Amino acid sequence: MNKANPTIGLLALQGDYELHEIQLNNLGLKHKRVRLPSDFEGIDALIFPGGESTTMNILIDRFQMREPLIDFSKSFPIYGTCAGMILLSKEIEGNQAGVKPLGLIDITVLRNGYGRQLFSFEADIDVELGNSTEKVHASFIRAPKVTRVGAGVEILARYNDEPVMVSSGNILAASFHSETEDNSSLLAWFIRKFL
Ligand code: GLN
Numbered sequence: 001m002n003k004a005n006p007t008i009g010l011l012a013l014q015g016d017y018e019l020h021e022i023q024l025n026n027l028g029l030k031h032k033r034v035r036l037p038s039d040f041e042g043i044d045a046l047i048f049p050g051g052e053s054t055t056m057n058i059l060i061d062r063f064q065m066r067e068p069l070i071d072f073s074k075s076f077p078i079y080g081t082c083a084g085m086i087l088l089s090k091e092i093e094g095n096q097a098g099v100k101p102l103g104l105i106d107i108t109v110l111r112n113g114y115g116r117q118l119f120s121f122e123a124d125i126d127v128e129l130g131n132s133t134e135k136v137h138a139s140f141i142r143a144p145k146v147t148r149v150g151a152g153v154e155i156l157a158r159y160n161d162e163p164v165m166v167s168s169g170n171i172l173a174a175s176f177h178s179e180t181e182d183n184s185s186l187l188a189w190f191i192r193k194f195l
Contacts, residue, residue: 024187050083152168
C-alpha cells in the first residue's frame with residue numbers, strides 16, 4: 001500500500017456493500033459510500049459489491065455514474081464481487097436483461113452461470129496472492145461464470161478448473177462473494193497490492 005490511511009469507496013447503489021464495510025471496519029480502514037458523481041472526492045479505491053447487476057445497471061445510468069466510474073478506473077483500483085464482476089466485465093453472454101457492462105476488464109461472463117438460487121454453494125478455493133496461496137471460503141450465489149479471459153488477464157483462482165478470480169491492471173474481480181466471510185484477508189491483500 002502506497003498511501004497511508006486510504007479511504008475505500010463502496011459503490012452503494014444496491015447490493016451487499018454493508019458486508020464489505022464490516023470487513024473494512026475489521027481492517028481498520030476508512031470508507032465512504034459512493035452513489036453520485038460528487039461522491040468520488042477523496043476516495044482511493046472502489047468496491048463494487050454483489051447484488052443484482054440489472055438494478056445496479058439501471059441506477060448507474062439514473063445517477064449519471066457511467067462516465068465517472070470509467071474515469072475513476074483509469075487512475076484508481078477497483079475490486080468487484082459477483083454482480084460487481086458482471087458490471088466490470090467487457091461482455092455478457094446472452095445478455096437478455098440488457099445489462100451494459102463497463103468494459104473495465106477483458107472477460108466475458110455468463111450471468112447465473114452456475115445455476116439459479118437453488119444451485120448456490122460454498123467452496124474453499126485457493127487464491128494466488130503474489131507469492132503465497134491463500135485458502136478462501138467463497139460463496140457462489142447466482143454467480144457469474146467466466147467464459148472467456150482476454151490476453152493480459154491473470155487468473156488468480158479457479159473452481160473446477162474454471163476461472164473465478166481474475167485481475168488486469170488495477171481491476172480485480174471475483175465470481176464469488178468474499179464479503180460474506182469473517183476472514184478479510186482477500187480484501188486486505190487487494191488494498192496492500194493494488195493501492
Ligand atoms: N446473478 C446476479 C446478477 O446477475 C449476481 C448475484 C450476486 O451478486 N450474488 O446480478
